[in-house]
Amino acid sequence: MDGNHTVVTEFILLGLTDDPILRVILFIIILCIYLVTMSGNLSTIILIRLSSQLHQPMYFFLSNLAFADIGFSFSVTPNMLVNFLVETNTISYLGCGIQFGSTGFFGAAECILLAAMAYDRFVAIRNPLLYSTKMSTQVYVQLLVVTYTGGFINASFFTLSFFSLFFCGPNAVNHFFCDFAPLVELSCFDVSIPAVVPSFSAGSIIVVTVFVIAVSYIYILITILKMRSTEGCHKAFSTCTSHLTAVTLYFGTIFFVYAMPKSIYTTDQNKVVSVFYMVVIPMLNPLIYSLRNKEIKRVLKRKFGRKILS
Numbered sequence: 001m002d003g004n005h006t007v008v009t010e011f012i013l014l015g016l017t018d019d020p021i022l023r024v025i026l027f028i029i030i031l032c033i034y035l036v037t038m039s040g041n042l043s044t045i046i047l048i049r050l051s052s053q054l055h056q057p058m059y060f061f062l063s064n065l066a067f068a069d070i071g072f073s074f075s076v077t078p079n080m081l082v083n084f085l086v087e088t089n090t091i092s093y094l095g096c097g098i099q100f101g102s103t104g105f106f107g108a109a110e111c112i113l114l115a116a117m118a119y120d121r122f123v124a125i126r127n128p129l130l131y132s133t134k135m136s137t138q139v140y141v142q143l144l145v146v147t148y149t150g151g152f153i154n155a156s157f158f159t160l161s162f163f164s165l166f167f168c169g170p171n172a173v174n175h176f177f178c179d180f181a182p183l184v185e186l187s188c189f190d191v192s193i194p195a196v197v198p199s200f201s202a203g204s205i206i207v208v209t210v211f212v213i214a215v216s217y218i219y220i221l222i223t224i225l226k227m228r229s230t231e232g233c234h235k236a237f238s239t240c241t242s243h244l245t246a247v248t249l250y251f252g253t254i255f256f257v258y259a260m261p262k263s264i265y266t267t268d269q270n271k272v273v274s275v276f277y278m279v280v281i282p283m284l285n286p287l288i289y290s291l292r293n294k295e296i297k298r299v300l301k302r303k304f305g306r307k308i309l310s
Contacts, residue, residue: 008167010090015083015176016271027084033283034077040286041066051299057140061117062289064144068110069282075102076177076278083176096178097162104158104198108205109151114247115209116143121243122216125236126223150205157201161194174267206254213247242289249284253277
């Protein structure tokens with residue numbers, strides 16, 4: 001190694017903007033989003049745990065989705081908020097690797113959970129009489145094991161790829177978190193293999209989960225079209241709207257960030273879209289599911305009604 005090269009022990013995260021006024025505005029907005037994200041998802045988990053009416057596979061998946069959203073947001077947002085308040089935001093080499101790995105874990109877990117929830121809706125609509133048998137405790141526990149195993153494997157590939165990179169020159173990461181693409185640009189040596197591994201891992205999870213979701217909804221649509229009752233069609237479709245909204249938002253932004261050719265959008269546009277799927281979507285998910293789910297709204301009314309009356 002050239003004696004003029006210095007091994008990098010920390011990185012500088014350049015963040016979203018250098019404008020001091022805009023930084024203050026963004027700090028307030030993202031802090032509010034973060035607080036709503038934490039309170040909304042924690043409330044979802046607590047409500048599902050405490051309400052026996054919600055002890056069904058669909059809601060257990062939803063509580064785990066809320067957990068994934070909390071982890072996803074927590075791995076990025078606090079450091080992002082610090083970035084708005086300090087002149088130079090640094091993150092250690094180890095901290096950068098941990099942050100990169102944690103985003104890989106929770107991002108993959110969220111993909112698999114959304115696929116599991118699509119399968120759950122498919123079973124509920126296509127075979128309602130056999131739902132309790134086909135989605136038994138054993139089945140949804142196995143699906144959760146697959147979810148977190150997939151997240152762990154993806155995080156392992158992400159982390160190993162990061163630590164296989166060697167940094168000996170510039171250490172300014174042009175992002176608000178340790179994303180792989182800007183880190184690869186800072187690496188000193190050939191990164192062809194380390195760069196492919198996380199892309200292959202994340203890409204495989206996205207392709208498989210999108211396939212499961214697509215097939216599930218094709219069969220759901222076929223089942224709904226065969227229904228003779230308009231009320232039955234409306235009820236079946238209404239049980240899927242929240243999930244479809246969450247799937248469209250999450251996978252739509254991921255596709256833009258990781259699948260679209262880099263030549264058609266700028267780094268700043270990439271940052272904005274990354275903020276949406278890493279910061280905003282974890283806030284939206286509990287709102288989407290609670291506002292559109294009749295059972296959750298009924299439980300909330302019952303809980304708050306009791307408190308008001310007492």
